[in-house]
Amino acid sequence: MLQLSFDEARSLKEQYGTPLMVFSRREIMEKLSILNEYLPGVGLYYAVKANAHPEVLEVIKQCTDKFDVCSPHEIMTVKDIGVEGDNMIHTNPIKKPEDIRFAVDQGVKWFVFDNEYELEKFKPYGKDVNLMLRLSFPNTDCVVNLSYKFGVYADEAMELAKKATDMGLRVRGLCFHVGSQNLNPFKYKEAIAECRRVFNHLLLEGICLDLLDIGGGFPVEYVDSIMPLRNFFTPIRKALDSYFPSTTVIAEPGRFIVGDAANLILTVVGKSKRNNVWWYYVDDGLYGSFSGRVYDHGKYLLLTDKEGPREQCIIAGPTCDSIDVIYHTSVMPELDIGDTLLALSMGAYTSCSASHFNGCLPAKTIVID
Numbered sequence: 401m402l403q404l405s406f407d408e409a410r411s412l413k414e415q416y417g418t419p420l421m422v423f424s425r426r427e428i429m430e431k432l433s434i435l436n437e438y439l440p441g442v443g444l445y446y447a448v449k450a451n452a453h454p455e456v457l458e459v460i461k462q463c464t465d466k467f468d469v470c471s472p473h474e475i476m477t478v479k480d481i482g483v484e485g486d487n488m489i490h491t492n493p494i495k496k497p498e499d500i501r502f503a504v505d506q507g508v509k510w511f512v513f514d515n516e517y518e519l520e521k522f523k524p525y526g527k528d529v530n531l532m533l534r535l536s537f538p539n540t541d542c543v544v545n546l547s548y549k550f551g552v553y554a555d556e557a558m559e560l561a562k563k564a565t566d567m568g569l570r571v572r573g574l575c576f577h578v579g580s581q582n583l584n585p586f587k588y589k590e591a592i593a594e595c596r597r598v599f600n601h602l603l604l605e606g607i608c609l610d611l612l613d614i615g616g617g618f619p620v621e622y623v624d625s626i627m628p629l630r631n632f633f634t635p636i637r638k639a640l641d642s643y644f645p646s647t648t649v650i651a652e653p654g655r656f657i658v659g660d661a662a663n664l665i666l667t668v669v670g671k672s673k674r675n676n677v678w679w680y681y682v683d684d685g686l687y688g689s690f691s692g693r694v695y696d697h698g699k700y701l702l703l704t705d706k707e708g709p710r711e712q713c714i715i716a717g718p719t720c721d722s723i724d725v726i727y728h729t730s731v732m733p734e735l736d737i738g739d740t741l742l743a744l745s746m747g748a749y750t751s752c753s754a755s756h757f758n759g760c761l762p763a764k765t766i767v768i769d
């Protein structure tokens with residue numbers, strides 16, 4: 401997990417200004433090698449949605465040249481770093497017909513579906529594309545539930561796979577996402593076992609699947625600690641070994657690779673005592689990198705190296721909107737204008753959802769060693 405010292409943060413601030421999103425190449429590489437160690441043989445497709453900064457993608461490409469994309473723009477972002485379409489999987493279950501055409505023209509061959517209306521869109525391509533059917537596994541142990549909007553249960557999946565086959569389409573695999581920042585590895589085990597059941601049933605129907613995609617969801621440390629990674633990944637690996645010993649298995653991790661590989665450096669740009677409570681205004685907020693507070697339910701550690709008695713305070717972003725409050729109940733020593741703050745684990749689902757609201761530009765991103 402990257403944690404810059406305040407000396408490093410201040411020196412980077414002097415060089416680049418703030419807000420500044422700082423990624424560590426070493427941390428990203430380390431996370432990828434952990435995945436390779438704990439999930440040996442599992443193909444890693446980085447979920448570009450987590451952070452699509454070209455320099456971040458370049459680092460990831462040094463370890464895996466496979467990417468999970470969801471839109472024409474993501475395809476082009478990945479192509480721009482020299483990756484061809486046949487190293488991408490398109491995992492958005494709902495697509496415009498013209499976006500499928502675009503992806504196919506760029507060489508993408510793998511797509512996800514979870515309903516019969518989506519199948520109609522693949523008719524023109526017949527067996528030229530490979531389909532993965534998305535299953536739903538609702539999960540109360542994750543922070544972001546990804547089975548609300550997409551995915552079908554096993555019985556419906558079997559019907560859909562048969563329908564696709566009858567339409568002359570090629571269903572090659574199953575995929576699922578047990579939810580992002582998932583804290584319960586046994587949810588994967590449950591999903592993997594259920595997928596085995598669907599694989600077996602479809603085989604009896606003459607449909608032979610040959611790929612399992614276990615999605616993303618692997619957690620990183622934010623405010624609360626997470627279980628040791630070996631303990632987390634072991635049940636997943638064991639489930640794969642016992643249920644899918646000879647099937648190609650892939651994953652689409654996003655957060656795990658970039659989430660705790662970045663720190664955001666901020667500056668206090670204003671302060672005010674209102675109703676006897678300190679308000680500190682900083683130069684990035686909910687409309688920027690802290691958009692993850694809204695969309696990703698993120699809680700990020702915010703650090704100062706200031707000393708002194710700590711008291712409750714409010715940390716607000718730079719825009720004119722009252723919603724732009726990062727923390728209503730933070731605890732800090734008294735801060736001054738110009739002070740540097742550091743937010744940890746800011747790499748995933750933060751700058752990718754930053755806007756230009758109020759003319760406040762998204763934080764600059766740099767990658768250091």
Ligand SMILES: Cc1ncc(COP(=O)(O)O)c(C=O)c1O
Pocket residue numbers: 447449450468491492546577579580581615616617618652653654655656748
């Ligand atoms: C289809 C799909 N794949 C992969 C991911 C990446 O998940 P995570 O960042 O939790 O690893 C997501 C996240 O939204 C997703 O929707």
